[in-house]
Amino acid sequence: MQLPPIPHDESQRLRALHELNLLDSEAEERFDRLTRLARQTFGVPIALVSLVDEQRQWFKSRQGLDACETGRDVSFCAHAILGDDLFEVCDASQDPRFADNPLVTGGPQIRFYAGAPLITAEGHGIGTLCIIDTRPHQLSSDERRALRDLADLVMLEIEQADYRQETRGLRSARQLTEAISSAQVQFIREASPRLAFDDLLTDVLDLTVSEYGFIGEVLRSRDGAPYLKTHAITNIAWNAETRAFYEANAPTGMEFHNLDTLFGAALRGEKPVIANDPYHDPRRGGLPEGHPALNAFVGIPIHHGDELVAMLGLANRPGGYDENLLAFLQPLLVTIGQLVAAARAQQQHREDQRLLRRLSRVASEATNGVVITDVDGRVEWINEGFTRLSGYTLKEIAGRRPGDLLQGAETDPETVARMHSALGRDEGFEVDVVNYHRAGTPYWVRIQCSPLEDEQGRLQGFMAIESDISETKRATHALQASETRLRGLFELSPIGIALNDYETGEFVDLNQALLQPTGYRREEFVSLSYWDVTPKEYEPQEMQQLESLEKTGRYGPFEKEYIRKDGSRYPVLLNGMVVFDNTGRKLIWSIIEDISERKRIERMKSEFISTVSHELRTPLTSISGSLGLVMGGAAGSLPDKAREMLEIAHNNSRRLGLLINDLLDMEKLVAGKMHFALEVQPLQSLLEQAVRDNQSYADHFGVDLELEPTDNEVQVNVDASRLQQVLANLLSNAAKFSPEGGKIMLSASGGKEVVRISVADQGPGIPEEFRDRIFQKFSQADASDTRQKPGTGLGLAISRELVEHMAGNIGFESVPGEGATFYVELPLARESHQG
């Protein structure tokens, strides 16, 4: 058996056939009547209208045959359609092409076949009108003509059907229009254009009898390559994974970047791609496993204006796609283009609106001034903040350079030059500069200016943000002024001031007054260590001060010496406190006063007192001596009156002598010239001595002096004569202030560390107002000229100095009207009393 060859126009032929929409349609009387007529006319058992498609022949109308189709390989008609002429086989059993054909060897036992090709207007053979007999036969030329005529009639009917097809086309066109307008309406009404695209896709699939498809927007990635983002896509998910992917991505749009595909070819070429045999199409990209079969595909790039904006992809239209369909869809494509462009504009608009809203809020809420200028620096726009700051409205400043209006006398020309130079290079800048308000008042602004560029990086102008920093500047200036003042004070101070690091002791700062007496230059001094200027013997005192600094944050007043560069020393008085700088670094401020001059004056003063006292004593020696001799009767007896007068003179000369002695004692104590011969000795005998020495003085005032028995074991480390001096002072005071017949109690009571020696009297006690200054020099409770009690006013001051030089302290307790108790506390001597 010989297989029927494939016609040279097979694909066009098939498309023509499919377009007729006759295949697999219902039987129709208009064809059946023609086949009945053919059977009758030619006296054959079988007459057929056969259509030959890819695989088979299908009978649109059949007489005398039950089967509605047979395979194309066994088909006689597939041979018949190869030419334009009638195809006649007189005896198939004798014909080598058909002798072994099952339709010949088996039912329906074909021997005779004659088929007139059905040829379309375009010249494609789509099938035949054929007659078949089980006996061999041959048509006469009239019969052949008759069969041809009948076939032409069939063709007419087919074309009739095609005409109806045309009316269906009109219906399709109406459907198309409806789809378009419905999409447009929906697009306008819907908040999201996505639903409009979904509906549109459904309509397009219906219209084109496609199985699935998509409407996508053409976007461009950063490198300029186009890619597709779907606005609508048929759900062709074939498993859980793709279903999940579809559900996740379809609502926002799926993106397709691979261009080595059929739709990619359409995108790149910007021309429709029709692939009715996708499996053999070199442009295909391959489908993932499980993807529904792709039997036919059309990808249509859609332009809006000159721009490629969208793409429509359709698949699996029976019979494939062609140019006619594209032409038919043209209005819809235009609409899709418009809708995509509109959606894009809408999206852009929405983004712009959002940005604008955000920017407006920023701009309106900003207190800062904002200026936008063109490339030449001329104002295009200013915000309210700028008007507030400068006083100028947009109308007044538009088109002008801000600097021309705002800069003035106090504006730093260097800063202006810097701004201009930056603008000249198309660069931004940040400066602090003085501007002038429209009303003429100057203010400080910080200008942060940056170039504005378009998407291609071309300079469009500049934007400057101006912040009012007048307050900051004022504060800075005030701070600077204050610092300058303080610095001046620091440098001018006649007293040395130093700032040292607490941890390292190194100098952070020091003033000239500190340097001056040292003989060092500043750089020399700061490189010295602490002990280069402080004599070693001050170490214990230094440690004590350091302890105070750690505990209380302060030290001093503290006297010590500094060593000059030449090795000589001078006395200084130090005070200091801990401070922290703004970084939290711990520092010590020290005031270091050179007290050389003060010391010199003190020395002069005490020398003066010493000299004066000596000079006074010389004449006093003569006066007292002379008076003593006279009173002693060395010059004979005296009249009573004269004796009385001389008595007064003698007493006062003695008192003057005591005063001078006290002054000299005080001077010696203060100058540290008094020597103390400390010796551990029993207290008891010292107290007994004191009672003996002062008994007569007490007797003189008619006062009883008693010693309470004391623990014999108590030992003290004292200079005996100095302690006697103190006790004499306390006892004589007690005697002076005791009422006649009163009693003075001398006692000692011991603790673990100290022994307290008390002198208690029954006098008037110590007035409140006097208590603070009772131990001061020349202080007496009654400072009036009519002093009742004799005394120099130095006794207690000297006593305190003496006691303190013996490591003790002196004090008193008194209730006015109930007497006073003065006491001296001395440390107990540790040495054995047997020693």
Add this chain to the structure above:
Amino acid sequence: MSTVERILYVEDEEDIRAVAQLALESVGGFTLKSCASGEEALREAEAFAPDLILLDVMMPGMDGPSTLHAMREIPALADVPVAFMTAKVQPTEIEYFKSLGAREVIAKPFDPMTLAEQVRSI
């Protein structure tokens, strides 16, 4: 030790000299030679041959210690006891004067009525 009868007294202050002279001669009954300066005392001392020399410490020209030093150079006077009369009576000062060879230090101002007693006790 023989009793003191002849005293050489050196004091630059004339009034004090007068008081002391009265106290020692009239009250004490001593034979007194008064000198107004160390130099004068050195000139007169050997001839006077004193049993005791009383020296003021602070004097213009030769002061007490230098006068004492000079007298120790004169053999006849080398063994004559010397007492200083001074206002400087702190223990260290007294020690210093004694180290110079003084037998005693009499404090100024002195009590004229008891001065003779003090001198006699030396």
